[in-house]
Amino acid sequence: MKKNKIIVIADENGLSWESLVLLEQQSEIYQAKNIQDAFSHLTVFSYHLVLIAVKQEPEIVCQIVEAIRKMVITPVLVLLPGHSEMRKKIIQAGADVVLEQSYTVEEIRLQAYALIRRYTEWKSERKEEVPVIVGKLEILPLQRMVKWDHEIVPVVKREFDFLYLLASTPGRVYTYGQIYQLVWQEYPHGDITNIIYCMVHRLKWKLKVVDKNAADIICSVKEVGYSLKVYKEL
Template sequence: MKDTKYKILAYFDNQSYRKLFNEVNSDYAENLQILLHNLSLFSYDVLIIGVILYKENISNIISAIRKITQIPIIILTDASSLLCMSWKKELIYAGADCVMDINSTIEEVDLQIFSLARRNNKQKITQKQSETMINKGKLVMDHKKHKVFWNNVALHLTRQEYNFLYLLAVTPMRVYTFEQIYQLVWKDYSVGDIKNIIWCLVKRLRKKLNVVEDGAGNCIVSVRDIGYKFELNNENEQQ
């Protein structure tokens, strides 16, 4: 597996298993906060989670990850846990793609990585091709030319305004937290009063949209104490 071309993020609740990935093209998350941060900011082909100690929390962790990314997830756990079919079902239903014995050979794990990463990369290519042009109601974004139109009227946005709108519009209805928005739009760690920084950007962006059409800025929806999402209402869904 050390010759694999895929980039892996590994997270183990038992430090003794970290050695499995010392020679692999992988990043290792020391804790859950780093894990979620890396998934928000960087691109990986596969996520591997080793679960030995804190099994009761793993479904919640997987659910939290699925709100950020659809990366393939491999769960490695002890053999006794694999005998419990209800627990395996719980992990799969939460969003895991594969549940394996943590004592599986490197070759067995490698085959799963190859299979899941290959499928995921094909989906990424298809998704990337479709994301070069975004048509959401009256909003059109040409990502190649970095141009934005609302109801066929060009919008002149700053780089951060564009990146923020693109982030939300490419995944409608998905709620991005303030921390995720700051990391993905500003490409930096979230420090200081980031809520106010983002609020100022949203205020400017809504104003530019509303100049073109009254109420257009309502497509940027605030989710109280969490962040923002993109959502069209009945009026701005119409072309």
């Protein structure tokens, strides 16, 4: 049976070892290395729960929750290291549940279970697919299909994942390292710049077959990486 997926955003000692072990019994855990790493993963991968346990000022936690809520509709569970008057504001920022210092390991597990259960039930009731559209580019995530001006572009897995990554946040520049880690789903090694360049070259050729101007939507940032042009720039 496929496990649910939880992304954990935590400082050192922000989440106890006992809590992680208990959560791993019912879910697959990804521990983000930092906030930016978490945002990158949320842009590409689907999770059933975001668990935040950072020892930061409550105002910073609010900002993190607000940023996540703009990106995904995944449930957000926040653990606060102490009692705070910001609990209400954190919930208003988009958190679904905020637990304060008196929480127990079992309560974390139960809250995570309840949030994931409601989210998966809600997702199972959704039959429609929400496409990602940037200008004439249309990406259908469930069908893993790419269209340009309603015409299908025959892409393979990594080409699709690369386009979906860029189209999710048009204008944002992804470095070669970020692209390799998120598309190939492994840590960068070897000549990743050339590997990515060859993949993009093939993808651009496929786009040009459909429309000679279609490949221009992929923007190369010299010695950095790639981004997707927003429609008004085309």
